[in-house]
Structure formats: C-alpha cells, structure tokens
Amino acid sequence: MIIGLLAALSASAAAGMRIALPLLIIGLLHSELWSQVPVLSRLHPAVLLTILISWSLFELLASKSLLGQRILQIIQLLLSPFVGALMSLTVVKTLDLNLQPLWVFGMVGGILALVLTLVQVGWFFRLRGIPIWVVCLEDILCVFLVLFAFQAPENGGLIALLLLWIAIRSSKAWRDWYKHQG
Template sequence: MIELLAALSAAAAVGVGRIALPLLLIGLFQGDNLWSRVPILSLIHPQVVVGVLTSWSLFELFASKKLLGQRVLQIVHLLFSPIVGAMVGVTIAQMTEAPGWLIIVISVVGGLLALVLQLVQVGLFFRLRGLPLWAVFVQDALCVALVLLAFDAPRQGGLIAMILLWLAIRSSGDWYRWYKQSKRLPAKNGYKSNPD
C-alpha cells in the first residue's frame, strides 16, 4: 500500500503541471544510480538526461509565467503527462521493491492520475483565459513538495494526491454544469429577441 501512495504522490507531481522537474528530482534522489530505474531514461547516458531535464525544467519555470508559454506547455504536458506519470510510478514502485503485477497497476494508475490532473488544469486554463501568476507558483511548490513526500512521507503525499483527485473530479462536474449553462444562454437570448 505504501508503494501505491508513494507512486500516486509522484504521479500527482507530474499532473500538477511539471514534467521534467519530477524526473530530475527522482534521478537526483537515487544517488549514484541516477536514472537507472527510470524506464526509457535508463537507456540514455546520465549526462545527456541531466542536460535535457535541467533545460526543460528551466523552460517550464520561465515559460509558465507568460500566457503564450502556458499555452505551449499545456499542449506538451497534455501529450506527455500520462507517459511521465507512468514512468515515475514504475520508478517509485521499483525503488520500494513492489511485486511485478503491482508495478503494472501502479504505472497505469500513475499515468491516469497525471492525465486527469492535467485535463483539469487545461479546463481551468481555458475557463480563466490563462492561469494567474500565484497559481503558477503554487504549481511549482506543490510539484516539488509531492516528489519530496513520495520519498520521505509517502502516506502524506498519497493523501495529498487523493485530495487533488477529489478536487479534480468535483471541479470537472462544476465545469460541465458551467459549460451546459453557457451553451443554453445564447439560445435563450436569441429565441427571445426573435419576434413570433
């Protein structure tokens, strides 16, 4: 159970809005092994991985503060968050020496959690016409905190991930009602403005 909570915490860090930073932190926490347990990244030379992840983390950090950068990041994160969420889930599960069948379950759950959280952020982005600066700083802090909790306090990290999932499900219902209401309003106004 601890393995699942730790993996949920790491996957939520990916879903919160950053892709490279969780992978960078996970590699650094592994010590001398670096990314030896991370799928795909273990096949690439560690110096190349460090360079790419550091560059992309800096790009995410600075691009997320501007509207155009947020749009670009939304597209990239929407495409890659399920993959990276599954990767960090597998990595955390392998570090805790979980059985093989549980690693598969954790990778699927981690990928889906990252995707759901990312979809909610895309909806929030379009509803607000861009994320406010304070929300971007909260994303950065929450991303780092969730990765740290995955290693040091997996129960608390998993609990935060479950709260984020609950908020995502709740807000998606609110957004659906808002969307239906916004679709109905123009039709009513158009109907009233036309004479019989």
C-alpha cells in the same frame, strides 16, 4: 501495498503538473541517477541531466506567461500519461516494493497525470490564463509531491487523492456552468 500505491500516486500527480522537474528531482535524490527509471536508464546520465535541467528551466520560466502556459499544456497533454506511468513505476522500483502487476501501477499513474493535466487545461480556458500565484504554488507542490513520494508516501498520496477530488469537483462545476450557459 497501500503505501506503495500512495507513493506512486504522489509521484504521478507531480508528473501531472510538470514533466521534467519531477524526473530531475528523482535523479538528484538518488545516487544511481535514473538507473531505476525504466526508459531513461538507457540514456547517458550527462545527456539526460542536460535535457532535464534545460526542460525544467523552460517549464519554470514559460509557465509564467500566457503563451508559455499554452505551449506547455500542449506538450504536457501529450507526455503526461507517459511520464506519470514512468514516475509511478520508478517509485515502486526504487522503494523495493514487491507489488505485482507493475503495469497496473503504471496505468493508474498515467491516468492520474493525464486527469490533472486535463483539469489544468480546463482552468486555463475557463480563466483565460492561470494566475501567477497558482503557477508558483503548483511548482512548489510538484517538488513536495516528489519528495513525499520517497520520504512520506502517506502524506504525498493523500495530497494526490485530494488533487483528484478537486479535479472531480472542477469537472462537475464546469458541467453545471456549461448547462447554465446553454
């Protein structure tokens, strides 16, 4: 059960960084092309592949400019809980883990994705834009988290928990900074 939870955390942490890229990687990793993804399995694979490739390219290119980062953050705030839940449920189904109740894993994944997205938005406003090297590191980490969710769930889950710890530390640092400003 712990390994399944760590795998779900790894996948949902990737959804907290990017929306389409983790879904695209899941589809390309498995021969069934999104048949295990709860909502996306109803769409035709060619249409879904086109949408995910287009959106992934937009995410990768737009995240390198300030306006693009802002647009992506608004969309990610709206969609990251949903995609995080989808990612965690997909990992549980794909790995054939007999974990019940599934909705708990979906909620945990969605909340983790939302928390990581909120931390990104906070850093964006605090730094007045996220540096390019951080964005590139985030893209690479997103890909590795999805790969780790299926190949090495312990490592991916530990990275996701480390990201959650960094998010908690960041919120404490923001609170202290805000107290000193007032």
